Amino acid sequence: MLRSILAFLLALAAPVVLAQSSIKIAILGPMAFVQGENHWAGAEMARDEINKAGGIKVGGKTLQIELVRGDTNEIQSVPDATNAMERVITRDKADFVIGGFRSEAVLAMQEVAMDYKKIFLGVGAADAKLGENVEKSYDRYKYWFRASPTKSPDLFRTLMAVLGSIGEQVRTGLKKDKPKVAILAEKAAWTEAIVKGVQATLPKMNMDVVGTWQPSAVATDVTAELAAMERADADIVFTLVSGPVGISLGRQMGERGMKAVAFGINVESQKDDFWQAAAGKANYVATLDTYSEVEITPKTIPFVKAFKQRYKKAPTYTAATYDAIMALKEMIEKEGTTNADRLVAALEKSEYVGTGAIATYDKRHDLVWAVGKTAGIAVQWQDGKKVPFWPPQLKGMQPFKLPSK
Amino acid sequence: MLQDILVTGLVNGGVYALLAIGFSLIFGVARIVNIAHTAFYMLAAYCFYALLVKVGLGFVLSALIAVGGVTLLSVICYRLVIEPVREHEAAVLIATIALALIFQELMLLSFGGSYLGIPSTLEGGVRVLGVSISYQRMLILVVAAVMLIFVWFVLYWTRLGLAIRATANDLEVANLMGMNVHRVAMATVALSVSLAAVAGVVVAPVFVVDPFMWLGPLVTMLAIVVLGGLGSLKGSLIGALVIGYVEAITVFALPSGAYLKGAVALAIMVVVLLARPEGLFGVAFEEER
Numbered sequence A: 001m002l003r004s005i006l007a008f009l010l011a012l013a014a015p016v017v018l019a020q021s022s023i024k025i026a027i028l029g030p031m032a033f034v035q036g037e038n039h040w041a042g043a044e045m046a047r048d049e050i051n052k053a054g055g056i057k058v059g060g061k062t063l064q065i066e067l068v069r070g071d072t073n074e075i076q077s078v079p080d081a082t083n084a085m086e087r088v089i090t091r092d093k094a095d096f097v098i099g100g101f102r103s104e105a106v107l108a109m110q111e112v113a114m115d116y117k118k119i120f121l122g123v124g125a126a127d128a129k130l131g132e133n134v135e136k137s138y139d140r141y142k143y144w145f146r147a148s149p150t151k152s153p154d155l156f157r158t159l160m161a162v163l164g165s166i167g168e169q170v171r172t173g174l175k176k177d178k179p180k181v182a183i184l185a186e187k188a189a190w191t192e193a194i195v196k197g198v199q200a201t202l203p204k205m206n207m208d209v210v211g212t213w214q215p216s217a218v219a220t221d222v223t224a225e226l227a228a229m230e231r232a233d234a235d236i237v238f239t240l241v242s243g244p245v246g247i248s249l250g251r252q253m254g255e256r257g258m259k260a261v262a263f264g265i266n267v268e269s270q271k272d273d274f275w276q277a278a279a280g281k282a283n284y285v286a287t288l289d290t291y292s293e294v295e296i297t298p299k300t301i302p303f304v305k306a307f308k309q310r311y312k313k314a315p316t317y318t319a320a321t322y323d324a325i326m327a328l329k330e331m332i333e334k335e336g337t338t339n340a341d342r343l344v345a346a347l348e349k350s351e352y353v354g355t356g357a358i359a360t361y362d363k364r365h366d367l368v369w370a371v372g373k374t375a376g377i378a379v380q381w382q383d384g385k386k387v388p389f390w391p392p393q394l395k396g397m398q399p400f401k402l403p404s405k
Numbered sequence B: 001m002l003q004d005i006l007v008t009g010l011v012n013g014g015v016y017a018l019l020a021i022g023f024s025l026i027f028g029v030a031r032i033v034n035i036a037h038t039a040f041y042m043l044a045a046y047c048f049y050a051l052l053v054k055v056g057l058g059f060v061l062s063a064l065i066a067v068g069g070v071t072l073l074s075v076i077c078y079r080l081v082i083e084p085v086r087e088h089e090a091a092v093l094i095a096t097i098a099l100a101l102i103f104q105e106l107m108l109l110s111f112g113g114s115y116l117g118i119p120s121t122l123e124g125g126v127r128v129l130g131v132s133i134s135y136q137r138m139l140i141l142v143v144a145a146v147m148l149i150f151v152w153f154v155l156y157w158t159r160l161g162l163a164i165r166a167t168a169n170d171l172e173v174a175n176l177m178g179m180n181v182h183r184v185a186m187a188t189v190a191l192s193v194s195l196a197a198v199a200g201v202v203v204a205p206v207f208v209v210d211p212f213m214w215l216g217p218l219v220t221m222l223a224i225v226v227l228g229g230l231g232s233l234k235g236s237l238i239g240a241l242v243i244g245y246v247e248a249i250t251v252f253a254l255p256s257g258a259y260l261k262g263a264v265a266l267a268i269m270v271v272v273l274l275a276r277p278e279g280l281f282g283v284a285f286e287e288e289r
Helices: A002-021 A035-053 A077-088 A102-113 A129-136 A152-175 A190-207 A223-231 A245-256 A302-312 A317-335 A340-349 B003-030 B037-055 B059-085 B088-110 B135-157 B159-169 B172-176 B181-208 B215-228 B234-252 B255-275
Strands: A022-029 A056-058 A061-071 A094-097 A119-123 A144-148 A180-185 A208-213 A235-243 A260-268 A286-289 A351-354 A358-360 A377-382 A383-392 B125-128 B131-134
Touching: A022 A035, A022 A077, A022 A317, A035 A056, A035 A094, A035 A302, A035 A317, A056 A144, A056 A245, A077 A094, A077 A102, A077 B234, A094 A317, A102 A119, A102 A129, A102 A144, A119 A190, A119 A223, A119 A317, A119 A340, A129 A144, A144 A317, A144 B135, A152 A190, A152 A235, A152 A260, A152 A286, A152 A383, A180 A190, A180 A223, A190 A208, A190 A235, A208 B255, A223 B131, A223 B234, A223 B255, A235 B059, A245 A260, A245 B131, A260 B131, A286 A383, A302 B181, A317 A340, A317 A351, A358 B059, B003 B037, B003 B131, B003 B135, B003 B159, B003 B181, B003 B234, B037 B059, B037 B088, B059 B088, B059 B181, B125 B255, B135 B159, B135 B181, B135 B234, B159 B172, B159 B181, B172 B181, B172 B234, B215 B234, B215 B255, B234 B255
Parallel strands: A022 A061, A022 A094, A094 A119, A119 A144, A180 A208, A180 A235, A235 A260, A260 A286
Antiparallel strands: A056 A061, A286 A377, A351 A358, A377 A383, B125 B131
């Protein structure tokens, strides 16, 4: 009887002991998909590096990191994402939550994390509303920080900067004073502000918008859209796509032998598998990206090489969970606590040199945008290789190419 | 713009027709609403991908094994899942939804959620009326036509076809006449799913292979067979072309509303259901059996 009581008491005490010996970080993402895979891979690399070095020093103790895997299935279902957030906080007792990808899902996940006053470092969603919440209702939403990427309006600034340089190349290369741009943006929350901004800005940049096509986010065929763009004689296809349509776009442009060049955000084309998925036909497709073997910060190239060695493929932008965990470690050690309120104040004042960005936060807890710091890079597929071409001042950049007319 | 709509609508209509024929056949003759029809299409695409890209078998061998394997699987599924509940239409509906979801999750488990690409069987393309069309899409049109002729031949010129039509006309009388109605239904399922598998092999190279690729076509198929008339092969063909053209017109006339093309197809389905429930060429519900 006494033995049973002791066993029972030990079982009760076990979680407390465990909680004292580790810091639990939940990684939330669509784990069956490449975005979630990269969330998890980046986090694994950070965990192993930190734990191998002894752990995180908190007030005289050294705690190991324990990762909790939260499959949000957010690409398919927003309720699944909020359930995953609820589960990692209430059942798995996560101390911090990191990840998210689809803006619609992250907005809902943000509410759950804020209900529990958990620090939520977003790695994947760009919708500006996430940061606006912090400004509008600071006490409730202050636990949210966007670790990667920059918010949609800042993505827009980056896009315009790159598009400006591509436009110049079209002007000189094709001898066209006013390049024609067709906009192809999936119908989703994150594209709305960017589409409006592009429509208003391109004429000021001496470029013509010949039309805006908005297929469904899960479309897999854009032949009709591409036929219309060809008919409009577009020189540049400006893309805002995160789903399978990005692959179809590259492949079908190649199959049609289109002379226009595609640039924008094409999440699928950021992956190493893109070339194969597009059956080797997506030459010249270009996109914003986060990682390549170029020196964004001194940590970028070693991280990309280590990631490739471990996972046999290059990291995509959601692998910035690595930076999120490392930044968190730095703040915890500096403050000597895991108290959320104290860490929020510390993060607000921090400047963290990560692998993909040099991060400082504004009053909305969004990354402060700057070319060469947080704006990321742009890459283009050239004969099966993903070639970085922007910003040109970074070491390792190569020329952007236009399809031959 | 007119020539773009004409060519694009025809090609996309051909893709849909290839998928809709089998769906319509199984409902028309066996009265089985097989929601898993496009899931078999997805399975064939994965099978073709694995054999062609991963194993390295050629196009022909990969296609034959994919179509044969998926057809065999459909027969097993029919015997184990559909046949025991066939008398209850709602149960068949639920059972086939469950089958489709099982296939989806199995593919997600085996291949992950990444989008996969299959090389084209035929490379290159032509320009028709100034619109470029890949040879692969032309192949789809040809295969759709051949499949339609093949189904027509089987139904009207073979003993199996006679049995299928007799069973469809009156299941009980066919049974009393000594026909093995279960075997006929099984043959119908096999024929129908083999069409879906052919579609998977021929159509998948122009799209993207992923575990959820069966959902979009399923919705479009439902719109097509309702428009054309439940169970009518001729109706399916015409319905497919109508939906292909409606989608093309939506994209060309309303570029910023391109995402609405699926919704427009569904709206047509609802209107047809309200105005003419039997569709363009279908049999009125009250006259069934």
